[in-house]
Amino acid sequence: MALKTNILFPRRVGMPEGDPANTHDLLTPEELESRGILFTSLDKLFRWGTGWSLWPLQFGLACCAIEMICTTQTRFDMSRFGFEVFRNSPRQADVMLVAGTITEKMRPSVELLYHQMPEPKWVIAIGSCAISGGPFVDSYAVVAGADKVVPVDVYIPGCPPRPEAIIDGMLQLKAKLRHPERQKVVRDVK
Amino acid sequence: MNTETNKQGRYSEVYQLNFGPQHPSTHGVLHMLVEMDGETCIGVDTKIGYLHRGMEKLLESRTYLQGLPYTDRLDYLAGVNNNLPYVLAVEKLLGVEVPARASLLRMLTCEIMRLASYMVGVGIYIMDLGAVSGVFYPFQEREYALDCMSALCGARMTQSYIRYGGVQADINEEFDVAYQKLVAETPRFIEMYHKLVDENEIFLRRTKGIGVISAEDAMDYALTGPNLRASGVDYDLRRDAPYCLYDRFKIEVPVLTAGDCYARYVQRMLEVEKIFQLIKEIYAALKEEPAGEIMAKIPKVLKPAAGEAYAQTENPKGIMGCLVASEGKLNPLRVHFRRPSFDNIAIFEKIMPGHKVADLVSIIASFDIVLGEIDG
Numbered sequence: 001m002a003l004k005t006n007i008l009f010p011r012r013v014g015m016p017e018g019d020p021a022n023t024h025d026l027l028t029p030e031e032l033e034s035r036g037i038l039f040t041s042l043d044k045l046f047r048w049g050t051g052w053s054l055w056p057l058q059f060g061l062a063c064c065a066i067e068m069i070c071t072t073q074t075r076f077d078m079s080r081f082g083f084e085v086f087r088n089s090p091r092q093a094d095v096m097l098v099a100g101t102i103t104e105k106m107r108p109s110v111e112l113l114y115h116q117m118p119e120p121k122w123v124i125a126i127g128s129c130a131i132s133g134g135p136f137v138d139s140y141a142v143v144a145g146a147d148k149v150v151p152v153d154v155y156i157p158g159c160p161p162r163p164e165a166i167i168d169g170m171l172q173l174k175a176k177l178r179h180p181e182r183q184k185v186v187r188d189v190k
Numbered sequence: 191m192n193t194e195t196n197k198q199g200r201y202s203e204v205y206q207l208n209f210g211p212q213h214p215s216t217h218g219v220l221h222m223l224v225e226m227d228g229e230t231c232i233g234v235d236t237k238i239g240y241l242h243r244g245m246e247k248l249l250e251s252r253t254y255l256q257g258l259p260y261t262d263r264l265d266y267l268a269g270v271n272n273n274l275p276y277v278l279a280v281e282k283l284l285g286v287e288v289p290a291r292a293s294l295l296r297m298l299t300c301e302i303m304r305l306a307s308y309m310v311g312v313g314i315y316i317m318d319l320g321a322v323s324g325v326f327y328p329f330q331e332r333e334y335a336l337d338c339m340s341a342l343c344g345a346r347m348t349q350s351y352i353r354y355g356g357v358q359a360d361i362n363e364e365f366d367v368a369y370q371k372l373v374a375e376t377p378r379f380i381e382m383y384h385k386l387v388d389e390n391e392i393f394l395r396r397t398k399g400i401g402v403i404s405a406e407d408a409m410d411y412a413l414t415g416p417n418l419r420a421s422g423v424d425y426d427l428r429r430d431a432p433y434c435l436y437d438r439f440k441i442e443v444p445v446l447t448a449g450d451c452y453a454r455y456v457q458r459m460l461e462v463e464k465i466f467q468l469i470k471e472i473y474a475a476l477k478e479e480p481a482g483e484i485m486a487k488i489p490k491v492l493k494p495a496a497g498e499a500y501a502q503t504e505n506p507k508g509i510m511g512c513l514v515a516s517e518g519k520l521n522p523l524r525v526h527f528r529r530p531s532f533d534n535i536a537i538f539e540k541i542m543p544g545h546k547v548a549d550l551v552s553i554i555a556s557f558d559i560v561l562g563e564i565d566g
Binding site: 058059060061062063065066067069070073074075088100101103105106109113135136138139140141142159160162 | 211212213214218219239240241242243244245247248251259260263266267310325326329330332333346347348561562565
């Protein structure tokens, strides 16, 4: 159905004097929003869309991977936030969840998987092993933290973290995507 | 289909296929180098160590109490079941008598986590064969089991609930509520899951007659746990060499003879029923047991006498053994684990040749392996 009135210029009745820019009949952004029209930049729109459709790489290393699977299952249900499309191929994924201990033998594979993912891409380190090596930090075979191998965006503490914490971490990544100017986590504490 | 063979009697040039370490159906980071003739596997080289964290070496530099939480991270699907052999071995060195109530609590938690572990084993198996809906129900059931553990000791997966000389906490009201939920849901789940999976045509085609293990082979390759019992060997440590207070209960052990992938699935589902019965019996016994100590008197600083002790338990994946050698110092001289998944996968190179690639997925999944345990 075609609109009969021009919703951008509904009050156009004629050009008054003293308004050379001719802005008197434009609606304010608030008025436009109430009519279902938004002004934004393409960059903002892209970031908003990406935040709702992150595709994680299905990539489990150790214990935390089991809690990661639990998060996608019925009780915690990550798909409420749009994160449930786990891809088996790194070429289709944009978030890498490092869930578990990275060992020296696994290190080249993790690095390769990261480089195989297309830009833009993000990394979440789940659990103390991926943060710093955790209880295995002084082992001869363990890489002390995922950030020694790939750049990490969000760290989720726990050994292993509960599924609620993993969901919170994913939401933090979403906040980071939408507000890249923020340097720190901003929480609404009531 | 091409039926002509070349000079070597092959259908095609032999090539190698890398299976893993990042592959959705290798249950983590198992890597297999498969030699292929066309689509048929003619040889398998299993490469492990992608999750090797040097657990046994680390335990040598930790005190006994510091070392206990590491055992949870071996077979992380059933944390308390791994605590048990280590604790039992150290208790042998200490010469501690564990209170009956603590023993019952140990058994109760072990059986609950065994149920949870079987749920993952069955659910992931069905998912690896392509039935995504088959994984939701076992994981929902597993959540009820984890709720019990969460109410009891606060942790979902890596509990470290079993301590030297006893257990961490006694059952509470919150546990009772979670337990009643588990008891109410499990029979419903078992009945529903049998209807969902057992006679599915695709499932039958992909599992029946695949990866057959004879009883002799199973014993030669030291298989243990459900994989052994599915091949017709009637052996369960809980009944044949009881530890804790398992001799108080009548342990029923289902045994199947087919030894194929389907038998291993059915074996797990049958055992789930028996585990559920056992959980109810142990809980009833625990309620009759008078309230009392759940920890034996042990010194604050553990210094077991010099010597060696070995203890073994029946874990969800098979027999878990633990050897602890002590010099009478604060930390053990040597700790070694007999890790069931590690011994179970040795038979892959025997049974896999002759199968197609899709069947390899079925065989790996039917063994219910855990990489944390294989690599240590």
